[in-house]
Amino acid sequence: MGYQALYRVWRPQQFIDVVGQEHVTKTLQNALIGQKVSHAYLFSGPRGTGKTSAAKILAKAVNCEHAPTSEPCNECATCRGITDGSISDVIEIDAASNNGVEEIRDIRDKVKYTPNAVTYKVYIIDEVHMLSQGAFNALLKTLEEPPRHVIFILATTEPHKIPLTIISRCQRFDFKRIQPQDIVGRMSQIVGETGVACNEQALHIIARAAEGGMRDALSLLDQAISFSTDEVTVEDALTVTGSVSQAFLSRLARAVYERDVAVSLQVLDELLAMGKDPARFIEDIIFYFRDMLLYQSAPSLADTFERVLIDPQFKELAGMISTDIIYQMIESFNTTQQDMKWTNHPRILLEVALVKLCNEQSSSQVDNGQVQQLLAKIEGLEKQIEDLKQNGLAISNVEQAATKPKAQRTTKRAYKAPAGKIHQILKHATKPDLQAVKSKWGEVFEQLGQQNLKSLAALLTEAEPVAASEGAFVVKFKYDIHCQMAMENSRLIGMMASIMEQLTGRRMEMAGVPESQWQQLREEFLSTQQLDGPTETESKEEDPFIAEARKLVGDDLLEIKE
Incomplete structure (x- = not known):
């Protein structure tokens, strides 16, 4: 075949022709x-980079007749023989098709x-x-x-697949x-x-599409x-x-920024009708906004731009679109790009992403308008206040109030349960009354919930009735603050009396006591009862087992639990 591809004709023949790998060529030349x-x-790296x-x-270079030299002469018989492959001492092996143990053993023998x-x-x-694991061994x-x-000389595009024992024996x-x-x-x-006419911008497009590979660029x-016909x-x-x-x-960027859904979808339709790949399109738009973000942040880094040539239209858009909107666009398109890998209809995902972006931009613009109105108000x-100050209206009173020292904040005292009221309830308390309250306690929560008083019911979540008489009952709270809030809430106390009247047929007032004070109040009540003698209720209803225990150990060591 008479014609050869450009990447074969222009394959580097000297280190100086290896583009973009100065850190490698300089080291090898010094070693030579x-x-x-x-x-x-071990030469590792992406495809088409010169390995x-x-x-x-x-x-x-190591076999050149002019060695030691930093560059092969490409004129002596040795250099020409290695170039055209006529010298059998330079053996190039494709490990993809010769990856067995027998091929490596053949090398080892020769x-x-x-x-x-x-x-x-x-x-x-x-x-x-x-190479297989056995071949590596x-x-x-x-x-x-x-x-x-x-x-x-080992060459690879995936060095992570090579055993470390091999890598450690090579200069990488x-x-x-x-x-x-x-x-x-x-x-x-x-x-x-070669004399081919080619537009410089076309070369930039090809270079960016090659993704860092010289062979890919020359093939494109x-x-x-x-x-092309006359000129690329x-x-x-x-x-x-x-x-x-x-x-x-x-x-497309202008249409999304201006919230024009129709134009953005029309541009997408034109591109897909031209045969553009949706995956390639979304990659281009992501890099477009990436370059715009870099241009706004650091215009001096124009050489690192991946897809953009700075033209007047690009400059105008970069001045209009804020960085927050660019972040939003890049994030949305990146999410769409990931989702496109798992769908059979990438066009639909693209259209949804464009419509979503346009709507989000619209809502953000409305929010900005509201902010502007608030700032104007x-x-x-502020202007009215300034006018009042200039007219000399009663600003002095305001200033006096501002300069008046604040009263010292008093510390709120801890809640103290009403001992007299609780002692009175305990004096007339009976077990049937307490059981009647306890049996209706769950219904109390339901009544409070039905009347949209869940916040008040929350105060009673960790509380329980501990004593009850005919017209009142005592509720023990786990936390002092909950007890204080409940007892200071007149609405809760009134609601509890009404609910108990509905459930038990009699109106019963609630008295609260913190758990930390309940034991002390109970002991004080028992001590007063010992001095005054047992109440009529206690003498009638005291359990015979409790009475016997009281005789054996005394009231000081006796603790009665319901």
Whole structure:
């Protein structure tokens, strides 16, 4: 076949031609000059960044007839033989198809033989992460201590799949993604030497679509040259890469900002009708707003922009759209992009995202309008106050009130239960009365809830009746503050009396006592009853077991629990 692809014709033949990997090429050149070439290297990094090309250049440089040298001459018989593949001492192996133990054992058996035509026998194993575990084990010892005349160069795009025992025996070089400006520079050199007419903006579009890979960029450029007629235009580059024109992105951004749902959906429909991929479109719009955010924050970083060329329309939008709105758009489109991975109808998700953004912008604008109205009212009130001060109206009284020292805040005293009232209830208390109150206690909560008094019912949640007479009952509260709030609430006390009248047929007043004071009040009541003698109720209704226990241990040690 007579024609060769651009990435094959323009494959780097010297370290200087390897674009964007100066940290790798500089280290290798210094090692070549200082004759400190290692026995094993690991080149890792994304596709199309120059790993295999750098390996072949290193193989030529160590075997060049002018060695030691930092660059292969590409003119001697050795360099030309390695370039065209006629020298069998430089072996390139594809580990994707030769990943078994037998292939590695074959290498291990042949490394002991000296090279035929050059100084060093070089093994370039591409996609080395595809080797099986057994193959790695077979390679391990040979890679650690190969013969002096052998160099291993391993290349991979997924270094995390390589065993650490292999990585530790190699000098590792990480190839990084090539910057768009470096890709554009290399493509400009190629189109300049080939005589192809190409728009500079089209080169930028191709470079950004390549995502840091030189091989991908040259393949796209080759495709764009074939697609175009006389000159590679911006539209040709957009068609070949599947990218969206910046004019469309600017139209869409303006429509969303202006809350125009119809225009935004129309732009989306035009793009999809042109055959644009929804996934590629949403990626372009995310990078568009990302570049706008960077442009607002740091205009000097224009070289790092991924998708945008700074034109008047972009500048105008960057001045109009606030950073908060940009954050909102990026977050919404990013969520939609994630959801699109799991749907068969990405267009619907895109349309929903656009409508949602337009509606959110509309509501935010309404909120801003209300804020402006409030600010105007505040400004008017401040002006009226200023006029009053200037007219000399009774400001002195206000100033006196402001300068008057505040009265010291008194500390609120802790709640003290009404001992006399509780003693009176206990004096006439009976067990049937207490059981009658306890049996209706749950219904009390229901009555309070039906009358929308849940806040009052909450005060009684951890309270319980502990004594009751014919016309009153005592409620013990777990917390002093709850008891105080309940007893100071006249509405609650009145409601409790009415509810008890409905449930028991008699009106009963409620008396509250904190749990911390109940035992003391009860003991005081019992001591007074011992001095005065048992009440009529106690003498009639005291349990015979309690009476016997009272005789045995006395009242001081006796504690009666209901």
